[in-house]
Amino acid sequence: MNSLLLDVKDAWLGLLRKPLRSLLSSLGIGIGVTALITMLSISEGAKKSALEKIHSLGTHTLRIETIVSAATGGSSVNLSQGIYHEDAVLLSEWLGSRGRVGEYIRSDNVVLHFGNKSVVGTILGVNAQWFAAENVNIAQGRALTREDVLRQSNYGVIGHALADALQVGLLSTVQFAQYPTTIIGLAAPKGRLLTEGTGLSSLDFDNTLILPIATMPFTRVIAGRALRDGLVISLDSKEERIILSTAEQVERMLLKNHREVRDFMVVIPLSLIKEARESQQVFSLIMGTIAGLSLLVGGIGVMNVMLANVAEQTREIGLRMAVGASKARIMSLYLWNAVLLTLSGGLWGTGVGVVLALVIQYYAGWEVVFSTFSLFLAPCAAVLVGVVFGLQPALRAASLDPAQALRDT
Amino acid sequence: MTLLLEAENISRFFTAGRARSLALAPISLQVQRGEFLTITGPSGAGKSTLLNVLSGLDRPSAGSVRFQGTSISSLREQRVALLRNVYFGFIFQTPHLLPGKNVLENVGLPFHYGEAVPAAEIRQRCQDLLDYVGLGKVAFRYPGTLSGGEMQRVVFARALARRPQIIFADEPTGSLDAKNARRILSLLKAQTTEGRTVIMVSHDTEAIRFGTRVVGLEKIESDEE
Numbered sequence: 001m002n003s004l005l006l007d008v009k010d011a012w013l014g015l016l017r018k019p020l021r022s023l024l025s026s027l028g029i030g031i032g033v034t035a036l037i038t039m040l041s042i043s044e045g046a047k048k049s050a051l052e053k054i055h056s057l058g059t060h061t062l063r064i065e066t067i068v069s070a071a072t073g074g075s076s077v078n079l080s081q082g083i084y085h086e087d088a089v090l091l092s093e094w095l096g097s098r099g100r101v102g103e104y105i106r107s108d109n110v111v112l113h114f115g116n117k118s119v120v121g122t123i124l125g126v127n128a129q130w131f132a133a134e135n136v137n138i139a140q141g142r143a144l145t146r147e148d149v150l151r152q153s154n155y156g157v158i159g160h161a162l163a164d165a166l167q168v169g170l171l172s173t174v175q176f177a178q179y180p181t182t183i184i185g186l187a188a189p190k191g192r193l194l195t196e197g198t199g200l201s202s203l204d205f206d207n208t209l210i211l212p213i214a215t216m217p218f219t220r221v222i223a224g225r226a227l228r229d230g231l232v233i234s235l236d237s238k239e240e241r242i243i244l245s246t247a248e249q250v251e252r253m254l255l256k257n258h259r260e261v262r263d264f265m266v267v268i269p270l271s272l273i274k275e276a277r278e279s280q281q282v283f284s285l286i287m288g289t290i291a292g293l294s295l296l297v298g299g300i301g302v303m304n305v306m307l308a309n310v311a312e313q314t315r316e317i318g319l320r321m322a323v324g325a326s327k328a329r330i331m332s333l334y335l336w337n338a339v340l341l342t343l344s345g346g347l348w349g350t351g352v353g354v355v356l357a358l359v360i361q362y363y364a365g366w367e368v369v370f371s372t373f374s375l376f377l378a379p380c381a382a383v384l385v386g387v388v389f390g391l392q393p394a395l396r397a398a399s400l401d402p403a404q405a406l407r408d409t
Numbered sequence: 410m411t412l413l414l415e416a417e418n419i420s421r422f423f424t425a426g427r428a429r430s431l432a433l434a435p436i437s438l439q440v441q442r443g444e445f446l447t448i449t450g451p452s453g454a455g456k457s458t459l460l461n462v463l464s465g466l467d468r469p470s471a472g473s474v475r476f477q478g479t480s481i482s483s484l485r486e487q488r489v490a491l492l493r494n495v496y497f498g499f500i501f502q503t504p505h506l507l508p509g510k511n512v513l514e515n516v517g518l519p520f521h522y523g524e525a526v527p528a529a530e531i532r533q534r535c536q537d538l539l540d541y542v543g544l545g546k547v548a549f550r551y552p553g554t555l556s557g558g559e560m561q562r563v564v565f566a567r568a569l570a571r572r573p574q575i576i577f578a579d580e581p582t583g584s585l586d587a588k589n590a591r592r593i594l595s596l597l598k599a600q601t602t603e604g605r606t607v608i609m610v611s612h613d614t615e616a617i618r619f620g621t622r623v624v625g626l627e628k629i630e631s632d633e634e
Contacts, residue, residue, distance in 0.1 A: 002525070003521070003522070006521045010521070013509045013510070014509065016509075017508070017509050315505055316505075316507060318505075319505040319507070319518075320518070320521075320522075321466070321490065321493075322466060322493060322499045323493065323494060323499065323518050323519040323521075323522065323567070324490050324491060324493050324494020324495070324519055324521075324522035324523050324571075325490060325521070325522050326486060326487045326490040326491075326522070327486055327487075327490075328487065329490075329522060401467070402466045402467075403458075403461040403466040403467040406466070406501060406505070
């Protein structure tokens with residue numbers, strides 16, 4: 001057996017000789033590593049959620065919605081009138097070939113019928129550009145065209161979950177209220193629009209029937225101006241600077257068009273990345289400080305126990321030196337002692353951290369992600385603490401004079 | 410006879426703050442191969458200090474110790490450790506054994522350091538040594554279950570593990586009854602017939618009779634400077 005293995009084995013046996021002391025001294029490290037693992041998994045989860053949300057909303061997209069008055073309990077009574085079709089036309093002309101402006105009106109909780117099946121879903125009235133602006137792909141059939149909108153055709157594109165629930169295919173006629181709609185397109189799965197925390201309305205694309213906006217039966221018109229629930233603008237440029245400056249100009253144009261009444265909101269998903277990153281950094285800083293302090297306190301505890309071990313084992317150290325152990329080997333033995341102590345704390349701390357993160361996920365509903373990096377980092381941090389705080393006791397053991405150590409009582 | 414170990418005018422001071430105390434008065438001696446040298450003298454004469462300096466456990470404040478012509482006083486710590494491992498065996502007054510290791514593992518402790526020896530050979534050699542000292546049947550017991558005499562015999566077996574050239578024994582019978590003391594002394598004596606050298610510190614008159622030569626140290630009267 002080589003000297004490294006012998007030292008590791010002896011160090012491990014040394015820890016087992018005082019199991020309670022070893023367990024207690026590894027507590028601090030274990031708690032520190034638990035905090036580290038939990039912090040990293042929650043942080044990674046938050047990062048993943050934020051990225052998913054931003055990806056769902058579109059990274060080079062601007063979303064504009066009418067502000068709904070809070071005083072009316074969330075009903076669709078507007079502070080002023082909100083977004084108009086004219087706003088969309090203005091922005092579309094200004095953008096030109098730099099982007100597409102999708103308009104929409106929505107109606108939720110509509111009962112749709114096909115044959116003897118009835119399903120509750122959302123109806124969305126859109127212009128032809130909406131498909132490109134919202135990046136909705138068509139799996140079968142075709143999307144709605146400008147002609148469909150102009151002609152007020154009763155064609156529709158159906159989300160795949162809604163199609164499955166109603167068991168409809170292309171050219172089936174779906175009925176809602178007294179309105180029949182012929183399905184000409186089946187949308188590819190897209191999931192939900194993740195809008196939590198943005199103030200935007202959510203939308204389950206897969207459970208939606210999409211109609212030409214002019215065909216939409218629930219259109220509101222004020223003073224001859226057709227109201228819209230929102231606009232989605234997709235920009236060709238992916239440059240952050242251009243997206244942010246375009247958003248600023250869009251907001252200014254709308255404000256001017258609305259006589260400085262802020263009855264709409266502009267959400268820039270790209271800026272959410274910054275916010276998510278900032279809040280994640282604050283969270284990481286707080287949790288990192290807690291984890292760091294725990295590791296520091298744990299390290300001091302380990303150092304204390306190691307110094308006690310060296311003091312108690314002075315004669316043993318003298319004996320090992322007498323039979324041929326060099327100072328380097330004595331140092332190696334006690335350094336391994338400290339590292340194994342902190343590593344064991346690190347390993348059980350990792351296990352507890354994983355369980356704790358899963359418990360938090362279950363009860364708080366926060367997404368947690370365990371990255372290989374964090375699972376690797378935590379035991380490494382524990383080993384580093386072992387080396388740093390075990391160094392002084394190991395040096396003390398190695399610097400003992402063998403003759404004096406053997407005389408120790 | 411061959412000269413094995415030579416001390417030339419060695420002395421040892423210990424310092425505590427500004428105070429310096431003499432622990433070993435200047436002494437020169439030569440030890441031949443196969444000799445059983447007994448160092449005797451009253452308490453405070455520096456017997457153990459002399460043994461420690463001769464065995465490389467301590468370094469002299471002045472003078473030099475040469476083993477087979479090489480000055481061990483000037484060797485680096487790592488080389489001295491290797492020298493102790495390969496050429497020297499140790500027996501102390503209190504039998505020092507590692508409590509977490511069984512008897513067989515304690516005997517094999519010198520093999521943790523120095524040149525590697527195959528595990529099977531270590532095991533066989535340690536078992537043979539335990540048989541030699543009459544403890545073959547307790548190989549897997551732990552030190553806490555042994556008597557003082559048995560523990561000292563385990564220490565003796567450990568001292569022979571690396572087949573050393575010199576066995577340093579510091580009051581090896583000090584904590585033993587007469588029967589066990591005689592047993593250890595006989596074992597030590599038997600080593601000299603195999604060509605090993607024994608350097609033993611003792612103030613026991615019966616123990617001294619086992620030696621072939623006696624070096625007497627005198628009490629250091631004025632040891633404060």
